[in-house]
Every structure is written in C-alpha cells, then in structure tokens.
Amino acid sequence: MNDLILPLHRLVDMGMTMAEELGTPEIILAAVFYVFAGISVLGALGVVLGRNIVHSALCLTASFIGIGCLYIFLSADFLGAVQFLVYGGAVAILIVMAIMLTRREDMAHSNPSRSILHQLAALVIAGLFLLTMAAVALMSPFQAAPTDFGDTVTGIADLMLTKYVLPFEIVAVLLLIAMIGAIILAKGVDES
Amino acid sequence: MMSFVEMMHLALHVGLPHFLLLSAVLFAIGLFGLFTKKGIIAVLMCIELMLNAVNINFIAFNHYMPVTDLSGQLMALFSIAVAAAEVAIGLALAFRIYHDHHTVNVDDLNHLKG
Amino acid sequence: MFSDFMLTHAWLIPLLPALAFLWIGFFTRLHKKRSAAIAITMSSLSFLLACGVTWAVLSGPITMETPFVQKTLWFEIGSVRIFMGSLVDPLTAMMLMVVTMVSLLVQIYSVGYMAHDPGAGRFFAFLSLFAASMLGLVIAVNFAQLYVFWELVGLCSYLLIGFYYDKVSAREAAKKAFITTRIGDFGLLLGILLLQITFGTLDFQELKVLVPAYIWISGTSFMTIVGLLLFIGPIGKSGQFPLHVWLPDAMEGPTPVSALIHAATMVVAGVYLVGRAYFIFSALPVVMNVIAWLGGFTAFFAATIALTQRPIKRILAYSTISQLGYMMLALGVGSLTASMFHLMTHAFFKALLFLCAGAVIEAMQDEADIFKMGGLRKKMPVTFAAMTIGVLAISGLPPFAGFFSKDEILGAAAAVSTPLYLLGTLTAFLTAFYMARLLFVTFFGEASPGCPATETNAFMRWPLIVLAVLSSVSGLWGHFAGFGEWVYFGAAEATGIDWVIAGTSTVLSLVAIGLAYEIYVAKRWSAYEISQRFGVLYTLSFNKYYIDEFYTLLRRTFCDGLGRILYWIDLHVIDGIVNGLARLVGVLSTIFTFLQNGQVQRYVAVFYGGVIVLVAYSLFYAYKVLTLLGGAF
Numbered sequence: 001m002n003d004l005i006l007p008l009h010r011l012v013d014m015g016m017t018m019a020e021e022l023g024t025p026e027i028i029l030a031a032v033f034y035v036f037a038g039i040s041v042l043g044a045l046g047v048v049l050g051r052n053i054v055h056s057a058l059c060l061t062a063s064f065i066g067i068g069c070l071y072i073f074l075s076a077d078f079l080g081a082v083q084f085l086v087y088g089g090a091v092a093i094l095i096v097m098a099i100m101l102t103r104r105e106d107m108a109h110s111n112p113s114r115s116i117l118h119q120l121a122a123l124v125i126a127g128l129f130l131l132t133m134a135a136v137a138l139m140s141p142f143q144a145a146p147t148d149f150g151d152t153v154t155g156i157a158d159l160m161l162t163k164y165v166l167p168f169e170i171v172a173v174l175l176l177i178a179m180i181g182a183i184i185l186a187k188g189v190d191e192s
Numbered sequence: 193m194m195s196f197v198e199m200m201h202l203a204l205h206v207g208l209p210h211f212l213l214l215s216a217v218l219f220a221i222g223l224f225g226l227f228t229k230k231g232i233i234a235v236l237m238c239i240e241l242m243l244n245a246v247n248i249n250f251i252a253f254n255h256y257m258p259v260t261d262l263s264g265q266l267m268a269l270f271s272i273a274v275a276a277a278e279v280a281i282g283l284a285l286a287f288r289i290y291h292d293h294h295t296v297n298v299d300d301l302n303h304l305k306g
Numbered sequence: 307m308f309s310d311f312m313l314t315h316a317w318l319i320p321l322l323p324a325l326a327f328l329w330i331g332f333f334t335r336l337h338k339k340r341s342a343a344i345a346i347t348m349s350s351l352s353f354l355l356a357c358g359v360t361w362a363v364l365s366g367p368i369t370m371e372t373p374f375v376q377k378t379l380w381f382e383i384g385s386v387r388i389f390m391g392s393l394v395d396p397l398t399a400m401m402l403m404v405v406t407m408v409s410l411l412v413q414i415y416s417v418g419y420m421a422h423d424p425g426a427g428r429f430f431a432f433l434s435l436f437a438a439s440m441l442g443l444v445i446a447v448n449f450a451q452l453y454v455f456w457e458l459v460g461l462c463s464y465l466l467i468g469f470y471y472d473k474v475s476a477r478e479a480a481k482k483a484f485i486t487t488r489i490g491d492f493g494l495l496l497g498i499l500l501l502q503i504t505f506g507t508l509d510f511q512e513l514k515v516l517v518p519a520y521i522w523i524s525g526t527s528f529m530t531i532v533g534l535l536l537f538i539g540p541i542g543k544s545g546q547f548p549l550h551v552w553l554p555d556a557m558e559g560p561t562p563v564s565a566l567i568h569a570a571t572m573v574v575a576g577v578y579l580v581g582r583a584y585f586i587f588s589a590l591p592v593v594m595n596v597i598a599w600l601g602g603f604t605a606f607f608a609a610t611i612a613l614t615q616r617p618i619k620r621i622l623a624y625s626t627i628s629q630l631g632y633m634m635l636a637l638g639v640g641s642l643t644a645s646m647f648h649l650m651t652h653a654f655f656k657a658l659l660f661l662c663a664g665a666v667i668e669a670m671q672d673e674a675d676i677f678k679m680g681g682l683r684k685k686m687p688v689t690f691a692a693m694t695i696g697v698l699a700i701s702g703l704p705p706f707a708g709f710f711s712k713d714e715i716l717g718a719a720a721a722v723s724t725p726l727y728l729l730g731t732l733t734a735f736l737t738a739f740y741m742a743r744l745l746f747v748t749f750f751g752e753a754s755p756g757c758p759a760t761e762t763n764a765f766m767r768w769p770l771i772v773l774a775v776l777s778s779v780s781g782l783w784g785h786f787a788g789f790g791e792w793v794y795f796g797a798a799e800a801t802g803i804d805w806v807i808a809g810t811s812t813v814l815s816l817v818a819i820g821l822a823y824e825i826y827v828a829k830r831w832s833a834y835e836i837s838q839r840f841g842v843l844y845t846l847s848f849n850k851y852y853i854d855e856f857y858t859l860l861r862r863t864f865c866d867g868l869g870r871i872l873y874w875i876d877l878h879v880i881d882g883i884v885n886g887l888a889r890l891v892g893v894l895s896t897i898f899t900f901l902q903n904g905q906v907q908r909y910v911a912v913f914y915g916g917v918i919v920l921v922a923y924s925l926f927y928a929y930k931v932l933t934l935l936g937g938a939f
Contacts, residue, residue, distance in 0.1 A: 029206055030204045064244065067247070083272065086272050098286055102232075102287060111234050122223070129216070130216050130219075137209045152262060171273045175277055178278070181281055182284040188291075226907065227911050
C-alpha cells in the first residue's frame with residue numbers, strides 16, 4: 001500500500017507547490033488554452049488526414065470553433081462572435097454545400113492525397129517552416145504588457161469609422177463584387 | 193538544459209510564444225495539406241486554415257504587446273471579411289470547373305503547363 | 307656613260323617581259339601571232355639590255371667583291387625594312403645573258419611548235435611572266451626579293467607544266483611539281499626568317515660582312531642549321547634527291563617549257579641561290595659536305611635511272627637532275643667558278659637537246675618512246691646534227707662546251723675528296739652511255755615504213771642551230787676568256803686544264819659511246835640479255851627505285867591518316883561539343899519544366915521553399931548581429 005500511495009503523495013505535493021507558485025488562476029487559464037488549442041489542432045489534422053471529405057469539412061468547423069474560443073480567451077469577444085458567425089456559420093456551410101454540388105460517387109474516399117513522396121516533401125517544407133517560426137517565437141524577447149481595452153466593440157467601431165474608414169468601405173465594395181462574381185461564375189455566362 | 197520546474201513554468205504560464213507557436217502549427221498543417229491534397233475543395237479548406245492561423249497571430253499580438261488601440265483585432269476582422277469573399281469566389285470557381293470538366297482533381301487543371 | 311645608263315636601268319630587264327605578260331594577258335590572248343610578236347619583241351629588248359649590262363660589267367670596275375647595287379624601299383613594318391632593287395656583278399651578268407638568250411631562242415622556237423595549239427597566246431604570256439620572274443630573281447639584292455621571285459618562278463612552272471590542263475596527267479604533274487618545291491620553299495623560308503631574326507637584315511651585301519663575323523665569334527653550330535634550312539630550298543627547286551621526283555613528271559608540259567624552265571633556267575635557281583649566298587655556305591664545313599655529297603649522289607643516282615628509261619624527254623629529265631647534281635657537287639667542294647661555268651654550258655646544250663627532242667616528237671606525231679623511233683638520221687638531218695653536237699657536249703668531249711666545264715668540276719672534286727671525284731667520273735661514264743644510247747636508238751637504224759618524220763619548220767630549226775653553235779664555242783670562250791677571273795669566290799681561279807683528269811674522263815666517255823654503239827647499232831650484244839643479266843638492278847632502275855611509290859605510301863599513311871583522325875575529331879569531338887551543348891540546353895529545359903507543370907501546388911511549394919530560405923537567412927543574420935551587440939535575447 002505504501003508503494004502506491006507514496007508516488008501519488010509525491011505528485012500531489014508537486015502539484016500543490018506548483019499551484020502555490022503559479023497561483024490557481026494561471027493553471028486554469030493554461031488548461032483552458034490547451035483544451036481549445038487542442039481542439040483547433042486536432043480539427044486541422046482531421047482536415048488534412050481525413051479520407052472522407054465531409055468528415056474533413058466537419059473537422060474544419062470544429063477547428064474554427066476552437067479558434068473562436070481562443071479569441072474569446074484573448075478578450076477579443078467581438079471577434080470571437082464574428083468568427084463563429086462567419087467561419088463557423090457561413091464558410092463552413094458554404095464548403096459543405098460545395099462538396100454536395102461537386103459530389104463524387106465514392107464519398108468514403110473523396111479526399112485523396114498524393115503519393116508518399118509528395119507527402120514527405122510537403123512534410124519537410126512544412127516542418128522547416130514550423131521550425132523557423134518556432135525559433136522566432138521562442139527566441140524573441142517579448143515584453144509582455146497586456147492591456148485591458150474593455151469594450152472591444154466600441155473600440156473596434158471607433159477605429160473602423162475614423163482611422164480605417166477607407167479599408168472599411170473598400171471591404172464593403174469587395175463583398176459586393178465577390179457576391180456578384182460568385183453568382184456569375186456559378187450561373188454561367190449566356191452564349192447570346 | 194532547463195530543469196523540470198523551469199519547463200513546467202514555461203508551459204503553464206501562457207504567454208505570447210504559446211499563441212505564436214499554435215499559429216505556426218496550424219499554418220504548417222494547412223501548408224502540408226495544401227501540398228498534399230488532390231481535390232480543389234480540400235485545398236481551399238487548407239487555405240482557410242492558414243488564414244485562421246494568421247488571424248490568431250494578429251489577435252495574440254494585439255493582446256500581449258503594449259499597443260494603444262485595437263488595430264490587431266481590426267486587421268483580423270478585415271482578414272475574415274476578405275477570406276469570406278475569397279472562399280465564396282473559390283467555391284464558385286470549383287463548382288464551375290466541376291460543371292465543365294467533371295473533375296475536381298487539381299492535377300487535371302494543368303493548362304498553364306510550360 | 308653608257309655603262310652607267312645600262313647599270314642603273316638593269317631593272318628594266320625583268321620589267322619588259324612582265325609588261326609583255328600583262329599586255330598579252332589582257333589584250334591579245336586570243337591572237338597567236340600578235341602575242342608571239344609582243345613576247346619576242348620584249349624578250350629581244352631584254353636580251354639587248356642584258357648584253358649592255360654585260361658590256362658594262364666587262365668594261366667597268368665591277369667585280370665579285372664590288373658589285374653594283376641599286377635599291378629602293380619596298381615596305382617598312384616597325385623596324386623591319388625590306389628593299390627591292392638590282393645587284394649586278396659578273397655572276398649576275400652571266401645569268402642575265404643565259405636567261406635572256408635561251409628565253410628568246412625558246413620563244414622563237416615556240417612560234418613553230420605551238421602553231422597549231424589554240425592556247426598559244428596564253429603560252430607566250432606565261433613564258434614572258436616566267437622570264438620576268440627569273441630575271442627578277444637573278445638581280446635580287448636581298449633574300450626577300452629572291453624569295454618573292456623564287457615563288458613566282460614556281461608559280462610559272464605550275465602554270466606551264468599544267469598547260470594542257472585537260473589532260474589529267476598534266477594537272478597531276480603540275481600539282482606534284484608545286485607541292486614538292488613547296489616543301490623546299492618552306493625550309494628556305496625558315497632559313498630566311500632565322501637570318502632576319504639573327505641579323506636584322508636580309509641584304510646580301512650586308513650579310514656578307516655580318517655572317518663571317520658572327521661565325522668567327524659564335525662558331526658554326528647555329529649557322530649550320532640556318533645553312534641547312536636555306537639549302538632545303540635548292541634541294542626542292544633544283545631537283546636534288548629526295549625532292550627530285552617532280553622533274554621527270556614535269557615533262558608533261560610542252561617541250562619549249564621543258565627546255566627553258568626545266569633544263570636551262572628555273573632548276574638552276576637553286577644552284578644560283580647557293581652561289582649568291584656562298585658567303586654563308588662556304589664558311590660552314592658541315593653544310594658544304596652535305597651539299598657536295600648530296601650533289602654527287604644525285605648525279606650518280608639520276609644517271610643510273612636514265613640508263614633504262616624509254617620516253618625521250620624523260621631520259622633528258624634525269625639527265626638534267628644528274629647535271630644539277632654536278633653543279634651542286636662543284637659548289638660543295640668549294641668551286642663557285644666550276645659550278646657557274648657548268649651552269650652556263652649546261653643551259654645551252656640541255657636546251658638544245660630538249661628542243662631537238664621536241665622537234666623529233668612533233669615530227670613523229672607525239673610519239674615519245676625512243677624504241678619506236680629509228681632511222682631519223684636521214685629524215686631530219688639538221689636536227690640530227692644539232693642533237694649530235696648536244697650529245698657530244700654533254701658527254702664532255704673536246705672541244706665542245708661540256709668538256710671544259712666538267713673538267714673543272716672534276717678537278718675541283720679531286721682536289722678535295724677522292725671518293726667524290728670517282729663518283730663524278732663514274733657518272734660521266736654513265737652520262738655518255740645513256741646519251742649515246744638515246745642518240746643511236748632514235749636516229750640510227752632503219753626507219754619503220756610509214757614513219758611520218760620530216761625536217762622541222764624554220765622557226766624551230768634556227769634556234770637549234772644557234773644553240774648548237776653556242777654549245778660548241780661557249781666552253782672554249784669561257785676557258786680562254788677567263789671565266790674564272792670574273793666569276794669566283796674568294797680568289798680568282800686560274801684557268802688551266804688538268805690533263806690527267808680531262809684525259810681520263812674523255813677516254814671513259816669515248817668508251818661509253820663505243821659501248822652504246824656496239825649494243826644499239828652494231829647489236830653485237832643484246833640489250834635485252836644485258837638487262838636480264840642485271841635483273842634486280844634493271845628493275846630498280848627502270849622503276850626509278852620505287853621512290854614515287856614510297857612517297858605515295860608515306861602520303862597515304864601520314865597525310866591521309868592524319869586527315870582521317872582529324873575528320874574523326876571534327877565529327878565526334880567538335881560536333882559532339884556543339885551537339886552536346888544543344889542537348890545540354892534540352893536537359894536543362896527538362897529540369898526547369900519541373901518547376902512549371904501547370905499545377906498550382908507545385909508553384910506554392912517552390913514559393914514556400916524560397917520563403918523559408920529567406921526567413922532562415924534573416925534569422926541567422928539577426929542572430930549574428932544580436933550576438934555581436936551583446937546577446938540581447
């Protein structure tokens with residue numbers, strides 16, 4: 001009995017010292033972060049490794065949701081809402097609709113990958129990229145000084161209608177153009 | 193090189209590097225998928241993944257760096273808007289290609305072959 | 307006054323025939339009579355001028371040591387200055403007389419010989435050009451001018467040998483002559499270049515002083531090489547062994563050409579060169595040895611071949627080679643006088659012999675084999691008489707010309723080297739034999755029925771007579787008028803006849819003639835049986851010792867072989883490189899199409915590769931900068 005309890009005691013002691021050191025809120029924050037981050041990453045992996053494209057689309061949605069939660073974790077509540085609405089609501093649905101419209105016979109294997117050689121090369125490139133970015137991330141001396149901005153909606157609105165009003169208008173036009181373009185592309189041009 | 197305590201400290205004290213690393217991982221996964229997938233829709237999905245990774249970067253920087261206003265979040269907002277427009281067009285194109293060529297295989301769209 | 311005028315206008319002598327060439331070439335090429343008239347007029351004028359120059363030399367203070375020199379600057383490149391002009395001394399005067407006289411007589415003869423040939427205008431043009439070139443060579447003041455005219459003379463020889471250009475054998479013979487003498491010319495050019503580099507001048511008068519001084523200081527080793535190189539030119543041009551092979555084939559040309567160029571004048575250009583540059587050669591014992599032995603060997607060698615040949619002109623061609631060997635032998639043993647004396651007499655009697663042969667061939671309607679002739683004695687008496695005089699002259703019987711000149715040569719040889727003297731005497735014996743054979747077989751015996759020969763026309767007859775007279779008297783005149791007092795090197799040579807040597811050679815010649823008579827006229831011993839007795843020797847002699855075949859073998863092996871190798875290199879290596887470059891471009895393009903296969907993902911991959919490289923590099927660079935600044939991370 002003592003052989004089982006003793007390591008358990010040790011573990012709990014360690015946890016207690018750490019909690020004392022860090023303070024309880026930190027550990028909860030970390031856990032939250034890891035959960036949401038895990039959802040995003042697992043969703044992303046599902047997109048890439050899935051064989052059924054519908055499964056990939058659903059995993060993508062999960063990834064979007066995870067990311068949205070992370071936005072809220074970062075006090076960007078408005079953006080989190082936008083993420084849920086636009087990505088989770090519109091983009092994901094759009095993708096599923098496109099999948100439906102371009103249906104293949106064999107849906108179970110409708111998300112093929114290239115040969116192992118290609119995958120290996122892609123792994124190398126992506127891996128190198130990851131390494132580079134990790135090096136940047138871990139080696140840069142950031143002075144963390146998080147500011148609390150309070151109400152992000154007003155903050156964003158203030159910015160959008162004063163300093164960035166031009167991009168705002170242009171994006172509006174862009175959306176209009178995209179809509180018209182999409183309609184024309186999907187409908188096709190008459191020969192007449 | 194670091195003690196266990198130090199590593200724990202680093203892992204549990206969530207800061208900017210964590211988010212940057214997460215963003216890099218998502219981006220890399222998207223990149224991997226971009227190279228590897230054969231269907232147009234799958235490629236577009238991976239592109240969306242990459243765009244989302246970038247958005248995380250913006251917002252994380254806006255949260256953790258000493259900035260005066262919410263420019264980072266606004267940038268992410270615009271990015272979302274543009275990405276939405278782009279995905280609409282992209283999927284319309286994919287639909288059109290499927291309609292004309294009856295294939296969604298990227299390899300068959302090599303008319304630019306030099 | 308008259309002498310001065312003559313000497314200062316000596317340059318006219320080559321100029322007049324050159325003008326004849328240009329005039330005939332441009333204007334009167336198609337008119338036989340007009341071309342002949344112009345050529346003969348100019349030749350006569352040259353001859354008269356040459357007489358004037360000779361008179362000036364004989365009456366004036368000009369000697370071998372104090373020639374008359376007149377030159378102008380031709381061109382100047384950097385520090386090299388090349389002159390052209392005229393150098394007149396007794397040797398020049400003698401050569402001018404010989405060349406202009408024989409040239410004039412041959413041109414008169416050609417009027418009759420080429421009467422039926424449509425290309426006669428061209429012929430006179432070339433003959434005039436040749437006369438101009440030879441005369442220019444003879445009055446040359448330096449090696450450069452001599453080389454220029456040397457080449458011109460070679461060109462004229464080519465043009466005239468290949469005169470009947472529709473005959474393949476004539477074309478081939480012309481090519482052979484040109485290429486063989488070219489080999490000689492190359493050696494000569496190398497020698498001239500070495501002289502220019504070493505001494506900075508090619509002028510004969512200047513070199514006469516510089517060369518002995520150089521040899522006195524530095525010894526003979528370098529100059530021996532120069533001398534040997536210079537001598538290679540005469541080996542080619544004067545038909546010494548081993549470059550003699552072009553002379554017999556050169557008989558493809560018309561007979562006047564053979565008489566003028568390949569007997570009297572062009573082939574002696576080599577001998578003249580050695581004589582002119584004698585101050586170089588006489589100071590180099592090795593070279594003198596080479597010249598003497600080569601000359602002696604050539605004389606003997608050619609004589610042995612002439613014993614068995616059948617075409618009349620070919621016998622005379624080998625005879626020419628043999629006599630040229632004699633002249634070289636004389637130069638080699640140190641006697642410029644003997645050599646030049648023989649040159650003069652040989653010019654007369656060889657030209658005579660060739661012109662007679664031409665008359666015979668034309669009379670026999672182009673039949674050249676002497677064994678198909680016979681009994682022409684009665685049909686062509688004048689030709690027969692002239693030919694006999696020629697034969698007697700070349701055999702060295704007194705009082706004809708050859709006697710005096712050959713005696714001088716043999717005397718000079720005996721004074722220096724007994725083996726050479728014996729070789730010369732033996733050759734004299736053979737010479738008398740084969741020339742007598744020629745005479746007897748052609749003119750004696752019975753004419754075959756239906757033989758078309760008649761005496762030749764006047765144009766062809768009178769030159770024969772003149773030359774016959776010259777062959778008779780020139781020896782006597784040269785001997786008694788003191789040839790050796792005018793043309794000499796070193797010290798003037800006294801004229802005297804060594805009766806032992808002269809007597810021996812005369813007796814041997816008579817024996818030879820008698821032998822020929824017995825074999826070919828009296829038929830006491832059959833020529834055929836003799837040829838069978840000496841089977842191997844006969845075959846070797848009849849086939850010219852297979853030298854032509856040997857040269858063909860050399861050419862096939864080396865020249866053609868080299869050609870084949872180079873062709874292979876051209877085909878595989880050079881074309882291979884060019885084609886390889888093209889294929890390389892193809893390969894490279896195949897590699898680069900890898901980047902552009904129309905698939906976007908490929909493009910993205912390449913793009914990201916670049917991005918990673920750039921970012922990594924920037925990182926690395928920033929890392930370095932930061933470490934330098936003190937590790938701010």
